[in-house]
Amino acid sequence: MIGGGAGIAGHITIADGVQIQGRARIIGSIDKPGSYTSGTGMMETQLWRKNAVRFSQLDELYRRVVELEKQLKSSNQQSLLNKKAEGEDHDGSH
Numbered sequence: 262m263i264g265g266g267a268g269i270a271g272h273i274t275i276a277d278g279v280q281i282q283g284r285a286r287i288i289g290s291i292d293k294p295g296s297y298t299s300g301t302g303m304m305e306t307q308l309w310r311k312n313a314v315r316f317s318q319l320d321e322l323y324r325r326v327v328e329l330e331k332q333l334k335s336s337n338q339q340s341l342l343n344k345k346a347e348g349e350d351h352d353g354s355h
Contacts (some may be wrong), residue, residue: 263269264283273287278294281287285299301309 262279263281264285266284267281267287268285269275269281269287271288273290275281275287275291276294279291280296282296282298285297287297287299291297301312304312
């Protein structure tokens with residue numbers, strides 16, 4: 262099924278069981294059944310091209326940020342423990 266206003270460019274193959282949502286832009290073959298969508302608001306072409314590349318990288322970037330946040334939280338907790346231990350050493354409680 263192909264929704265209204267969808268654009269399909271080039272000589273491509275679309276697998277059985279594919280649903281293309283309205284106004285989607287299909288620029289390559291689709292070999293896996295499922296629902297496909299695309300589209301963004303209006304912007305200058307140069308910016309759109311940059312963002313189109315970045316959009317495909319978002320999931321990996323999200324995963325990396327989550328991992329970095331975990332590492333930072335762990336590092337901050339360790340730093341607090343170290344400061345607390347240093348404070349105990351300096352106040353004569355050890």
